[in-house]
Amino acid sequence: MTVLDLGCGTGYFTLEAARLLNNNGKVIAADVQQGMLDILKQKLKNSELEGIVEIHKCQDNSLNLSEKVDFILAFYAFHEMKYIDNIISDLARIVKPETKVFIAEQKIHVSKKRFNTIIAKMENSGFEICERPSISLSRAAIMKLKPTHTT
Numbered sequence: 001m002t003v004l005d006l007g008c009g010t011g012y013f014t015l016e017a018a019r020l021l022n023n024n025g026k027v028i029a030a031d032v033q034q035g036m037l038d039i040l041k042q043k044l045k046n047s048e049l050e051g052i053v054e055i056h057k058c059q060d061n062s063l064n065l066s067e068k069v070d071f072i073l074a075f076y077a078f079h080e081m082k083y084i085d086n087i088i089s090d091l092a093r094i095v096k097p098e099t100k101v102f103i104a105e106q107k108i109h110v111s112k113k114r115f116n117t118i119i120a121k122m123e124n125s126g127f128e129i130c131e132r133p134s135i136s137l138s139r140a141a142i143m144k145l146k147p148t149h150t151t
């Protein structure tokens, strides 16, 4: 399984996702800030997870990724993106029909209206909500491609 941790920051969820894979796949830890990726690289150094995590530098307006992935975590990430439309259309190109995209945003930073705008942008790119998980202090949705959508 290939997991994309989009906007991974210093890798809080990257490390946990890598552990959960149990040596059966990899996590692509992607961020625009080289400083964040450097901290994550340092955390991984000489650990058993080093070979499971691939550090990936995005651009503000591009994911820079063509590899298909099985699961995408976008935790507290979309609200920081300057070119969210570009990133969402890039996401639509790297998902498989069964890929799930987990989106969470902090309530204090992202209003219901803004969260719904993010969801609408995803819907315009061919995604639909398949689950509404309850995450403390957060707005969250799990999305996947609409069955009719072709990548």
Ligand SMILES: C[S@@+](CC[C@H](N)C(=O)[O-])C[C@H]1O[C@@H](n2cnc3c(N)ncnc32)[C@H](O)[C@@H]1O
Pocket: 006, 007, 008, 009, 010, 011, 012, 013, 030, 031, 032, 033, 036, 058, 059, 060, 061, 062, 074, 075, 076, 077, 080, 081, 082, 083, 087
């Ligand atoms: C609030 S942090 C969340 C970090 C991590 N997901 C967590 O929950 O601990 C948001 C991250 O998104 C990153 N980010 C902003 N725009 C991005 C983009 N276009 N592509 C990838 N990452 C981006 C920022 O650099 C930042 O590290």
